Amino acid sequence: MFTQINSNKVYTQIIDQIKESIARGELKKGDRLPSERVMSEQLGVSRATVREAIRSLEIMGLVECVQGEGNFIANNLENTLVEPVSMMFILNQGKIREINELRRALELEAIKLATARMAPLGLKKLEELCRIMETSPEEAARAEADKQFHYEIAKASENGLIMNILNAAATLIELQIKDVRQKIFANEKSNDSTNTQHRQVLEAIREKDADKAACAMQTHMDHISKFIEAYKESENH
Amino acid sequence: MFTQINSNKVYTQIIDQIKESIARGELKKGDRLPSERVMSEQLGVSRATVREAIRSLEIMGLVECVQGEGNFIANNLENTLVEPVSMMFILNQGKIREINELRRALELEAIKLATARMAPLGLKKLEELCRIMETSPEEAARAEADKQFHYEIAKASENGLIMNILNAAATLIELQIKDVRQKIFANEKSNDSTNTQHRQVLEAIREKDADKAACAMQTHMDHISKFIEAYKESENH
DNA sequence: ATAACCAAAGTGGTCAGTCCACTAACCAGT
DNA sequence: ACTGGTTAGTGGACTGACCACTTTGGTTAT
Numbered sequence: 001m002f003t004q005i006n007s008n009k010v011y012t013q014i015i016d017q018i019k020e021s022i023a024r025g026e027l028k029k030g031d032r033l034p035s036e037r038v039m040s041e042q043l044g045v046s047r048a049t050v051r052e053a054i055r056s057l058e059i060m061g062l063v064e065c066v067q068g069e070g071n072f073i074a075n076n077l078e079n080t081l082v083e084p085v086s087m088m089f090i091l092n093q094g095k096i097r098e099i100n101e102l103r104r105a106l107e108l109e110a111i112k113l114a115t116a117r118m119a120p121l122g123l124k125k126l127e128e129l130c131r132i133m134e135t136s137p138e139e140a141a142r143a144e145a146d147k148q149f150h151y152e153i154a155k156a157s158e159n160g161l162i163m164n165i166l167n168a169a170a171t172l173i174e175l176q177i178k179d180v181r182q183k184i185f186a187n188e189k190s191n192d193s194t195n196t197q198h199r200q201v202l203e204a205i206r207e208k209d210a211d212k213a214a215c216a217m218q219t220h221m222d223h224i225s226k227f228i229e230a231y232k233e234s235e236n237h
Numbered sequence: 238m239f240t241q242i243n244s245n246k247v248y249t250q251i252i253d254q255i256k257e258s259i260a261r262g263e264l265k266k267g268d269r270l271p272s273e274r275v276m277s278e279q280l281g282v283s284r285a286t287v288r289e290a291i292r293s294l295e296i297m298g299l300v301e302c303v304q305g306e307g308n309f310i311a312n313n314l315e316n317t318l319v320e321p322v323s324m325m326f327i328l329n330q331g332k333i334r335e336i337n338e339l340r341r342a343l344e345l346e347a348i349k350l351a352t353a354r355m356a357p358l359g360l361k362k363l364e365e366l367c368r369i370m371e372t373s374p375e376e377a378a379r380a381e382a383d384k385q386f387h388y389e390i391a392k393a394s395e396n397g398l399i400m401n402i403l404n405a406a407a408t409l410i411e412l413q414i415k416d417v418r419q420k421i422f423a424n425e426k427s428n429d430s431t432n433t434q435h436r437q438v439l440e441a442i443r444e445k446d447a448d449k450a451a452c453a454m455q456t457h458m459d460h461i462s463k464f465i466e467a468y469k470e471s472e473n474h
Numbered sequence: 475a476t477a478a479c480c481a482a483a484g485t486g487g488t489c490a491g492t493c494c495a496c497t498a499a500c501c502a503g504t
Numbered sequence: 505a506c507t508g509g510t511t512a513g514t515g516g517a518c519t520g521a522c523c524a525c526t527t528t529g530g531t532t533a534t
Contacts (some may be wrong), residue, residue, distance in 0.1 A: 010488075011292060018432050023274040035514060051515085055248060059293035060321050062328055067515045068496035077329055084297050084321040088401060090260050091320055092314055098398045105399065107347030109338060162337045162342065164325060164502040165402060181420055247517075272485060283518045288486085304486045305525035 010045055014053035022073070033063070033071040049067045053083075059083060068085040077160075089172060096176055100225035103169040104218070106162050107150070111201065111217045114156035115210040122156045126202050134195050142191075143181040149198060154207075177231060184227040197223060245462070247282055251290035254280075259310070270300070270308040296320060314397075318405040326409060333413055333469045337462035340406040343399050344387070350439065350452045352391035359393045363439050371432050379428075380418040386435060389445040390442075414468060421464040434460060 016229075021027045033039065036054070040047040054071055057063040061080040064072045074080070089099070129152070132145040150170070154163040173180055185191050197220040204213035258264045270276065273291070274414050277284040286333045296298040298317040311317070326336070351359075351452035366389070369382040377438055387407070391400040411418060434457040 015296065019324065019327060029328070035529085038276060048288075048490090050486095051285075052289055052439070054515095055289040056293045056296035057324075059252065060297065062324055065515065066497085068498080068513080070497095071516060072298045073328070077325055080325040080328075081318070082319055084318055087256065087294075087297060088317040089258060089398060089485060091266070091310070091317075092397045094397055098396045101350060101394075101396050102343075102402070105342045106339075108346070109342030110417060113338060157338075158334045159338050160329045160331055161322070161326060161339045164329075166320075197362055206274075206307055236311070274485080285519090286517060289517095291486095302486065303526085305484080305527075307485065367512095 010049050011053040014043060014050060015056060016088055018053070018057065026071050030075045030170070031073045035070060069074055078164065078167055081164050082171045085168040086172055086175060096229060099169055099172050100228060103166065105222040106216055107221055108165045110154050110157040110162050110166060111213045113159060114153045114210060115205050115213045117158050118156040118205055123153055123190065123206060125152050125212045126205070128199050133198060139182060146181060146199065153211050158230065180228065183231060193223065247286050248290040251287060252293060255294065264310050266310055266311045267312045272307060315401065315404055318401050319408045319416060322405040323409055323412060334465060336406055337465060339404065341458040341462070343344050343403045343406065344454055344458055345451050347391050347394040347399050348450045349402060349447045350396060351390045352442050352445060352450045354395050355393040355442055359389055360443060362389050363442070367435050367439055369434060383418060410465065414465065417465065420468055430460065431459060
């Protein structure tokens with residue numbers, strides 16, 4: 001009967017215009033937006049309204065605002081979804097279990113894809129990271145290598161979406177439990193089994209056996225989340 | 238020597254305060270925020286700044302703003318991540334392939350979890366939805382049942398994060414290809430095989446066989462994404 | 475008494491103008 | 505070549521005003 005009337009708040013339209021401009025390729029990563037004063041003039045709206053639109057994009061990590069310099073399309077989109085996901089998670093009173101399950105889903109898909117798409121150079125990096133985790137005397141270095149190991153796999157999946165959300169999930173876990181690795185492995189011989197698991201993942205990738213790799217990763221994830229949930233549990237008591 | 242000074246923009250602090258207030262449980266879903274004028278007074282900042290903070294939360298879907306009434310913590314968080322994910326996707330010049338892969342990852346995890354957690358009532362709903370897809374003469378009704386079928390599974394996974402991101406992925410596909418189902422199945426006998434796949438998923442759940450269910454879903458996902466990517470392909474030529 | 479109406483108060487949406495803090499670029503003095 | 509100041513342009517924040525909308529409560533007509 002009647003067509004839905006879309007309120008079309010002005011700031012929404014501005015955001016849409018910026019989005020379209022990006023989609024059309026007029027704005028690319030790192031590009032500078034026109035100054036707020038110029039934009040407000042071009043769009044025929046007040047500067048305050050332009051700022052509300054830009055602010056939203058900034059919080060989402062799509063725009064970087066530098067005082068005295070200008071507003072830029074973000075170069076690095078890696079942390080784009082951390083804020084939104086974390087907010088949504090808090091507001092939903094989410095459980096750590098949910099993040100673990102999400103992470104497992106993505107790691108499993110990522111490694112399947114990565115196994116097919118991994119380049120020799122990536123394999124070499126994974127090899128090196130395994131070595132560091134096994135031999136480095138400093139926990140900090142081992143922890144960093146651990147992160148990198150999973151990051152390399154995500155990268156090799158050649159899927160920006162999965163990579164991004166995976167990063168958000170990992171960050172969210174860190175937010176919930178500071179220094180996860182330290183707390184889990186500090187008083188554990190568990191380090192050895194973790195290293196073994198990483199090795200098995202690496203070997204499976206090398207053999208281009210996606211199912212085997214996924215299986216190895218699944219074991220690894222189960223191992224980790226068992227500790228995380230146990231830790232979180234003990235914290236609440 | 239010197240410690241890094243963090244600028245801590247004011248609107249960021251306001252957002253943090255609102256977040257903390259939510260985390261502490263002072264603000265819950267559906268609650269009304271103090272009016273902008275009151276907040277600006279309480280926080281000792283201008284209304285414009287308060288608005289920039291609230292605007293960001295609104296775009297992320299965490300706050301709903303109603304003119305003449307007030308600003309509310311969102312009741313419905315289902316679409317929280319659609320905007321951020323879609324933005325990030327566009328800015329990254331993502332391919333439809335990536336969404337499909339993301340969706341597959343989540344559907345696979347969701348169905349594993351759902352198989353373990355599905356209640357009898359949910360099974361009944363799935364049964365009914367299968368029936369509609371198989372017998373309803375109206376494509377619109379069948380399409381709706383299709384959506385509901387996947388939604389019920391996501392719901393049964395009892396994981397808000399996965400449910401939410403899955404919804405974002407599904408929405409994103411719809412954004413890329415309007416009326417996906419119609420376009421894919423309009424001139425296809427493919428409807429039959431889709432129905433068969435849904436049946437197989439349902440049966441596996443009924444048998445509480447998570448692996449079998451995941452396998453059936455995998456087949457279903459492969460089937461769908463083959464069509465979607467083919468369609469998108471043809472569209473670009 | 476009931477229903478319809480209307481005015482007031484409060485709210486978010488938008489605007490214009492102002493000042494401050496910061497950056498980069500240029501320029502003069504050393 | 506380096507230093508330090510000046511200046512133009514930028515984002516950050518504030519102020520006060522007006523508009524559009526909703527709710528509310530009293531007033532009027534029935």
